[in-house]
Amino acid sequence: MSQKPSFYITTAISYPNGVPHMGHAYEAIATDCIARFKRLDGYDVRFLTGTDEHGIKMLQTAQKAGLTPRELVARNTPRFEAMVEAFDLSNDDFIHTTEERHARSSQAIWNRMAANGDIYKSTYAGWYSVRDEAYYAEDETTLNDQSVRVGPQGTPVEWVEEESYFFRLSAYQDRLLAYYRDNPGFIMPEARRNEVVSFVSGGLQDLSISRTTFDWGIPVPGDDKHIMYVWVDALTNYITALGYPDTDGELFRRFWPADVHVIGKDIIRFHAVYWPAFLWSAGLEAPKRVFGHGFLFNRGEKMSKSVGNVVDPFDLAQTYGVDAIRYFFLREVSFGHDGSYSHEAIVNRMNADLANDLGNLAQRSLSMVAKNLDGVVPQPGPLSPEDEAMLALADGMLEKAREAMENQAVHLYLNAVWAVVAEANRYFAAQAPWALRKTDPARMATVLWVTGEVVRQVAILAQPVMPQSAARLLDLVAVPPDARSFAALGAAGRLPAGQALPPPVGVFPRYVEPEAGA
RNA sequence: GGCAGCGUAGCUCAGUUGGUGAGAGCGCCGGAUUCAUAACCCGGAGGUCGGCGGUUCAAGUCCGCCCGCUGCUACCA
Numbered sequence: 001m002s003q004k005p006s007f008y009i010t011t012a013i014s015y016p017n018g019v020p021h022m023g024h025a026y027e028a029i030a031t032d033c034i035a036r037f038k039r040l041d042g043y044d045v046r047f048l049t050g051t052d053e054h055g056i057k058m059l060q061t062a063q064k065a066g067l068t069p070r071e072l073v074a075r076n077t078p079r080f081e082a083m084v085e086a087f088d089l090s091n092d093d094f095i096h097t098t099e100e101r102h103a104r105s106s107q108a109i110w111n112r113m114a115a116n117g118d119i120y121k122s123t124y125a126g127w128y129s130v131r132d133e134a135y136y137a138e139d140e141t142t143l144n145d146q147s148v149r150v151g152p153q154g155t156p157v158e159w160v161e162e163e164s165y166f167f168r169l170s171a172y173q174d175r176l177l178a179y180y181r182d183n184p185g186f187i188m189p190e191a192r193r194n195e196v197v198s199f200v201s202g203g204l205q206d207l208s209i210s211r212t213t214f215d216w217g218i219p220v221p222g223d224d225k226h227i228m229y230v231w232v233d234a235l236t237n238y239i240t241a242l243g244y245p246d247t248d249g250e251l252f253r254r255f256w257p258a259d260v261h262v263i264g265k266d267i268i269r270f271h272a273v274y275w276p277a278f279l280w281s282a283g284l285e286a287p288k289r290v291f292g293h294g295f296l297f298n299r300g301e302k303m304s305k306s307v308g309n310v311v312d313p314f315d316l317a318q319t320y321g322v323d324a325i326r327y328f329f330l331r332e333v334s335f336g337h338d339g340s341y342s343h344e345a346i347v348n349r350m351n352a353d354l355a356n357d358l359g360n361l362a363q364r365s366l367s368m369v370a371k372n373l374d375g376v377v378p379q380p381g382p383l384s385p386e387d388e389a390m391l392a393l394a395d396g397m398l399e400k401a402r403e404a405m406e407n408q409a410v411h412l413y414l415n416a417v418w419a420v421v422a423e424a425n426r427y428f429a430a431q432a433p434w435a436l437r438k439t440d441p442a443r444m445a446t447v448l449w450v451t452g453e454v455v456r457q458v459a460i461l462a463q464p465v466m467p468q469s470a471a472r473l474l475d476l477v478a479v480p481p482d483a484r485s486f487a488a489l490g491a492a493g494r495l496p497a498g499q500a501l502p503p504p505v506g507v508f509p510r511y512v513e514p515e516a517g518a
Numbered sequence: 519g520g521c522a523g524c525g526u527a528g529c530u531c532a533g534u535u536g537g538u539g540a541g542a543g544c545g546c547c548g549g550a551u552u553c554a555u556a557a558c559c560c561g562g563a564g565g566u567c568g569g570c571g572g573u574u575c576a577a578g579u580c581c582g583c584c585c586g587c588u589g590c591u592a593c594c595a
Contacts (some may be wrong), residue, residue: 051594055594055595056595058592124593131549135594161584168570169593175521191522191589191590192590194521194522194523194590195522195589195590195591197522198521198522198590199591199592200519202591202592205592206593209590213521229593231593267595269590269592269593270595274593305541320523334530334531338588339532345530348544353543355555355557356557356558357558359554359563360554360555360557361558364553364554364555364558365554365556366554367553368553368554371553372553406582413588415543422543425559426557426558426560428554429551429553429558429559430559432551432559433553434552434554435553437553509555510555
């Protein structure tokens with residue numbers, strides 16, 4: 001039994017009716033970074049991602065492709081698993097909603113909600129457009145000039161009544177509002193919380209939670225004519241992966257309620273309104289936080305197939321490198337806001353922050369150690385005020401990083417770390433160890449030691465964003481594997497004098513444009 | 519329409535409860551330097567802080583109006 005505090009974090013499950021795009025990868029990268037950060041900070045972390053494989057869209061996409069839904073799943077889901085691999089995600093589990101464990105879990109939560117009196121059978125009635133395959137509210141429809149009722153798209157609608165099970169969502173309005181009030185950090189960022197509070201305050205209607213018009217889903221227990229509404233199915237994945245309905249199991253007891261569900265801002269409502277209500281109905285606790293991140297835009301434009309600017313995440317990783325891409329999106333985009341990216345922006349970031357600032361700092365200091373000190377970490381002499389100030393800044397990174405990460409402000413954590421990198425370059429230039437080489441070798445040694453120590457700490461703190469590159473950097477300063485957690489930051493883990501270092505090599509290459517027309 | 523938020527240097531944005539001369543990064547220009555991945559370091563360039571009016575000894579920072587932009591306004595996910 002671990003004595004560490006637990007931390008359960010999830011991404012939304014991806015809908016694999018197409019191939020992964022950069023938005024999927026972005027969410028996964030950000031969540032991975034948070035998960036890695038917490039692990040290094042001493043938490044027992046459980047990180048879940050996966051795919052949401054049921055629903056009418058899967059069925060329709062499959063039919064268009066002449067496949068069964070199961071065949072479509074078999075074709076597309078591996079691409080999402082490959083993405084997880086390609087972007088170095090450290091997830092502990094990958095759930096597919098078509099797995100048997102998930103059917104069992106979903107039916108169990110359904111039964112619990114039903115036993116609690118929150119599910120009842122009625123008819124779902126509304127204006128349905130066959131062409132749009134969608135229901136519309138009365139006030140979304142209009143009578144056209146031929147007195148035919150049409151939907152917002154101008155397509156004819158007809159009154160349809162379908163038998164359906166309903167969830168008594170209306171009964172949870174007060175409890176939800178109280179929960180939002182008592183847990184101001186439940187919905188983040190704040191702008192999203194305001195929207196949800198405003199929405200729930202406007203009153204909640206019961207929710208139709210079953211369908212009879214198609215069968216690609218999990219059957220309703222005891223009534224095979226119905227399958228579960230996709231969101232009951234999808235949301236439940238978060239507890240399926242902890243072994244639900246075995247609430248006495250090790251995983252469930254340790255990790256539920258979840259600490260953070262990282263999701264796109266478009267599905268906030270399902271997570272911040274329906275999900276807590278479902279859980280309460282089933283006698284379970286609501287998650288502690290739902291964080292809605294923003295969307296990514298390619299040169300300011302929404303990615304869309306018709307515009308032809310959909311970017312393949314695998315291509316990006318191939319072109320710039322996995323770590324550079326991870327760093328770019330997490331540093332450049334304020335987490336929770338929309339972001340924009342372009343070739344120029346990516347190159348600029350990776351060259352400026354990685355190659356010029358951090359990579360060059362390591363290279364210029366370590367190469368002096370190699371050339372002038374036989375590649376051995378020097379013994380520092382008395383520390384000057386400048387040395388002390390530099391070390392104090394490095395030692396202060398963890399606190400700032402933690403503070404930022406408490407609120408999933410990933411970009412602020414990186415800002416804090418790179419501010420120290422910038423200061424280290426200023427320190428190095430001001431101390432000019434290359435000039436001290438002849439005038440005061442002992443002083444040069446001290447400057448190089450201080451700089452190496454800063455590199456060590458920065459590298460430890462860079463691991464959540466760039467696991468591979470940070471590891472190589474740590475190799476260069478000969479930090480053993482068991483001294484790479486945040487516990488080794490600060491005075492606790494100073495670079496040991498006398499330690500032999502490997503020959504320095506560049507870790508962050510500059511991106512150079514391929515020769516035009518070559 | 520209603521509710522919420524935003525509009526600060528070329529670009530992306532910081533700017534606590536109103537108060538020394540309005541900031542950062544990138545881009546740009548100039549300088550210095552050569553330890554280093556033509557990188558780093560120093561300096562500069564001077565933006566009506568969306569517009570108008572008001573409160574105040576004092577407003578980017580509060581109030582009102584206007585202009586522009588964005589999000590939410592339930593069962594497609």
